[in-house]
Amino acid sequence: MKLYSYFRSSASFRVRIALALKGIDYEYAAVHLLQGGGQQFADGFKAMNPAALVPVLDDDGTVLTQSLAIIEYLDETRAQPPLLPATAADRARVRAIALTIACEIHPLNNLRVLGYLKKSLDIAEEQRNAWYRHWVETGLACVEAMLAGDPRTGVCCHGDTPTLADICLVPQIFNAQRFKARLDHVPTVMRIHEHCLTLPAFARSVPAEQPDAE
Numbered sequence: 001m002k003l004y005s006y007f008r009s010s011a012s013f014r015v016r017i018a019l020a021l022k023g024i025d026y027e028y029a030a031v032h033l034l035q036g037g038g039q040q041f042a043d044g045f046k047a048m049n050p051a052a053l054v055p056v057l058d059d060d061g062t063v064l065t066q067s068l069a070i071i072e073y074l075d076e077t078r079a080q081p082p083l084l085p086a087t088a089a090d091r092a093r094v095r096a097i098a099l100t101i102a103c104e105i106h107p108l109n110n111l112r113v114l115g116y117l118k119k120s121l122d123i124a125e126e127q128r129n130a131w132y133r134h135w136v137e138t139g140l141a142c143v144e145a146m147l148a149g150d151p152r153t154g155v156c157c158h159g160d161t162p163t164l165a166d167i168c169l170v171p172q173i174f175n176a177q178r179f180k181a182r183l184d185h186v187p188t189v190m191r192i193h194e195h196c197l198t199l200p201a202f203a204r205s206v207p208a209e210q211p212d213a214e
Contacts, residue, residue, distance in 0.1 A: 001026040004045070004056040006033045007210035010106055011067035012055040013171035016210075018071045020201035021162060022078045026057075030212035033111055068102055071164060083164050094158050097146055097165035101172050105139035109175070133181045140176065143169070144186040153188065155195050162196060170196050174207065 003019065003026050005012035019026055031054050032039045039045065040052040049056050049065045057064045059077075064070045075083045084091045107113070109132045117123040117131065147153045157165035173193045176183060183190055196202045207213055 001060070002029055002058040003027070004029045004031050004048070004054055004058075005210070005212075006031050006054050007207040007213045009033065009054050010110075010171035010175055011053070011102075013174070013205060013207065014067045014102075014167050015055045015057060015070050016205035017162075017167045017170065017202055018074050018083060020205050021081060021083065021167075022074055024074070024078060028211050030210075032212065068098065068164070068168075071167060075164075081161070083162070083167065085158060085163065090152065090158060093152065094163045094165045097143060097157055098168040100139065100143055100146065101165075101168040104142070105136060105172060108135040129179055132179045136172070136176045136179070136181045137185070140172070140181075140183070140186045140189055144189050147192070148188040153192075155192070157192055162199065162201070166192065166196050166202075169193060170202055 001019075001024060003012070003015060005016065005028060007030075031045060033054070038052070040049075040054060045056075046052050048058075048063050051065065053065070055065075055067055055070065057070045057073075059073075064073055071083060084094055114128055114132065117128050118125075123131070147157060152158055154160040156162050157169060169189065170193055173183070173189070197206075203209070
């Protein structure tokens with residue numbers, strides 16, 4: 001198994017956590033999103049993923065894209081430990097939390113969007129950072145409301161073992177901290193984030209621990 005990844009990519013970070021939770025060994029193939037105009041735009045990489053995005057997972061010739069699709073593939077093909085709960089209602093809750101992060105927060109703040117604001121719209125860095133913080137802070141407030149006071153929330157987003165929701169939450173907090181977003185309004189989110197980082201699978205998946213870390 002081979003993972004095409006960039007150490008700071010939130011989406012790649014999610015897949016690294018899932019692979020670690022599953023105990024799956026893999027080859028790490030670094031794709032630098034900035035060097036040389038972005039290695040993701042090379043013809044060889046775009047042949048695997050026309051969207052020119054990481055991560056890409058090659059499982060013995062089965063080439064997969066999109067982090068959540070990859071994670072659910074891993075859950076379906078390597079059953080233990082499960083990353084989604086047993087009941088339909090609980091799976092829907094976990095997916096809702098994960099999708100709030102992966103589809104409502106992250107796309108507004110990824111490298112492509114920030115690059116467009118800079119290069120095409122000539123938005124100053126201070127304004128770009130304000131854009132980033134606004135959407136992260138308001139989005140995480142929604143996640144906090146989904147978690148706080150819900151009896152299904154445990155030490156993790158759903159119960160006491162990591163799920164797809166935690167896999168999405170932790171990378172988003174790393175990015176929020178990098179851009180100095182306000183986080184004091186999401187105490188439940190931060191409690192869960194801090195707990196997850198005590199778990200080996202999360203700790204060894206953080207950006208600083210990757211082979212291409214700068």
